[in-house]
Amino acid sequence: MNPSVLVVEDDPTLNRLLVKELRKAGYELDSASSWQEARERIAAFAPNLVLLDVNLPDATGFGPLSEIAGTRPVVMLTAYGSVHQAVEAMRLGAADYLVKPVNLDELELVIRGALERSRLQAQSALARGDAGLAMIGESAAMQMLRQTIREVGASDVTVLIQGESGSGKELVAQALHSASRRRGESFVAVDCCTLQEALFESELFGHERGAFTGADRRKAGLIEAAAHGTLFLDEIGEAGPAIQAKLLRVLETGRFRHVGATTDLRSDARIVAATNRNLQQRSRDGQFREDLYYRLSAFVIQVPPLRDRRDDIDLLAAHFIASRRQAQGLSPAWLMPDALARLVAYDWPGNVRELRNVIERALILLGPGEAIGPAHIGTLDSGSAPAVPVAPPATQGATDALMLQGEPTLESIEREYLGSLLKKYGGNRRKVAEVMGVSERTAYRMMDRHGYK
Numbered sequence: 001m002n003p004s005v006l007v008v009e010d011d012p013t014l015n016r017l018l019v020k021e022l023r024k025a026g027y028e029l030d031s032a033s034s035w036q037e038a039r040e041r042i043a044a045f046a047p048n049l050v051l052l053d054v055n056l057p058d059a060t061g062f063g064p065l066s067e068i069a070g071t072r073p074v075v076m077l078t079a080y081g082s083v084h085q086a087v088e089a090m091r092l093g094a095a096d097y098l099v100k101p102v103n104l105d106e107l108e109l110v111i112r113g114a115l116e117r118s119r120l121q122a123q124s125a126l127a128r129g130d131a132g133l134a135m136i137g138e139s140a141a142m143q144m145l146r147q148t149i150r151e152v153g154a155s156d157v158t159v160l161i162q163g164e165s166g167s168g169k170e171l172v173a174q175a176l177h178s179a180s181r182r183r184g185e186s187f188v189a190v191d192c193c194t195l196q197e198a199l200f201e202s203e204l205f206g207h208e209r210g211a212f213t214g215a216d217r218r219k220a221g222l223i224e225a226a227a228h229g230t231l232f233l234d235e236i237g238e239a240g241p242a243i244q245a246k247l248l249r250v251l252e253t254g255r256f257r258h259v260g261a262t263t264d265l266r267s268d269a270r271i272v273a274a275t276n277r278n279l280q281q282r283s284r285d286g287q288f289r290e291d292l293y294y295r296l297s298a299f300v301i302q303v304p305p306l307r308d309r310r311d312d313i314d315l316l317a318a319h320f321i322a323s324r325r326q327a328q329g330l331s332p333a334w335l336m337p338d339a340l341a342r343l344v345a346y347d348w349p350g351n352v353r354e355l356r357n358v359i360e361r362a363l364i365l366l367g368p369g370e371a372i373g374p375a376h377i378g379t380l381d382s383g384s385a386p387a388v389p390v391a392p393p394a395t396q397g398a399t400d401a402l403m404l405q406g407e408p409t410l411e412s413i414e415r416e417y418l419g420s421l422l423k424k425y426g427g428n429r430r431k432v433a434e435v436m437g438v439s440e441r442t443a444y445r446m447m448d449r450h451g452y453k
């Protein structure tokens with residue numbers, strides 16, 4: 001399938017000309033003459049690129065650009081002689097710009113270049129193990145989320161992001177960083193769930209030489225790596241009491257200390273934290289410091305679960321299909337309406353991560369020239385959707401149910417048990433931990449150990 005372009009231009013003559021030229025160059029085309037119409041066309045047509053006029057009857061300036069720049073490349077059409085407009089457009093994330101009157105030779109070059117750069121970015125994002133940093137979704141909930149990110153991104157306020165596992169909290173944290181004046185500095189993500197508390201403390205705050213056995217030299221902490229940038233504390237609800245106390249101090253005074261040090265250092269990192277727990281409840285129950293909760297929740301962003309924004313499933317599925325196929329050098333695959341209907345009807349306990357995994361599994365099963373149908377999607381109920389990559393089975397054929405052969409080791413029983421629960425609960429770690437009767441932290445470590453992450 002050829003790349004698709006949406007032309008948003010209210011001058012009918014120019015609009016027609018641009019559509020005609022780009023169609024001749026082999027692109028799929030759609031057009032809109034107002035911002036409202038453009039929004040509808042983006043949702044329905046899901047273009048790979050938007051060519052956007054800076055002055056539209058219902059939106060002048062860069063509001064529309066900021067709204068969609070994170071989702072796909074946008075090439076701006078700016079007024080002749082306005083260097084200021086072009087510079088501002090690039091600053092706000094435009095992939096490129098064209099000055100009116102549009103030079104038709106330049107038009108195709110600019111569009112091709114912008115699409116190629118975005119393809120390379122998607123590829124390298126996939127190679128890094130994520131599905132691309134763009135936040136996909138045009139539902140009312142996602143538009144509100146983007147608006148909030150824009151507003152709060154500009155300030156230095158501490159933000160707490162709440163939402164179910166796999167709903168996109170880390171992506172929101174990255175978007176906040178990109179929307180802030182710190183965007184040129186580092187974004188350092190720290191998972192408060194992964195390590196032993198003592199190790200975690202020295203990892204986060206750094207340590208002095210000789211602070212503990214094995215500390216043979218002074219080491220800077222992640223908080224220093226995030227200097228002037230953003231420190232993202234994922235799974236903050238899992239941080240132990242010592243870390244909580246030190247984080248509170250950083251938030252209150254901007255100061256911290258290397259493990260084993262006697263003097264303080266200053267931190268200028270902006271702190272953004274995320275949790276899939278009800279942190280307020282945990283602080284009331286005495287499981288999380290109340291004072292730290294109040295500091296962290298200076299501003300709370302709630303990321304809605306995927307089942308509350310089913311309108312996004314179509315765009316997200318198309319995005320995961322396109323990025324996976326592009327990375328493999330294949331043309332995009334078509335999702336059949338009955339397969340989409342199945343995706344839309346499902347409740348997605350593992351949220352966007354689970355959707356991504358279902359799509360990736362469907363693509364593995366896809367034969368050459370085939371469209372994705374219900375058979376590739378499989379039955380989506382909480383008992384059968386593998387929401388996490390399946391670790392190598394300990395015993396042959398034991399991935400669908402807990403069926404062990406021979407004399408299994410305890411380790412293999414644990415792996416199979418964990419695998420079957422993850423499958424059953426759509427990768428929802430909290431639920432799995434609850435059923436196993438262990439803390440989420442322990443479940444997380446088990447997943448790590450058995451290669452389920």
Ligand SMILES: Nc1ncnc2c1ncn2[C@@H]1O[C@H](COP(=O)(O)OP(=O)(O)OP(=O)(O)O)[C@@H](O)[C@H]1O
Binds near residue numbers: 168169276353
């Ligand atoms: N709106 C979105 N557009 C595109 N990809 C998304 C979106 N939301 C989530 N994803 C993808 O889904 C996966 C899970 O997202 P992310 O890691 O941000 O979720 P999370 O809420 O932080 O999960 P956890 O609670 O398990 O840490 C990632 O691969 C991410 O890129």
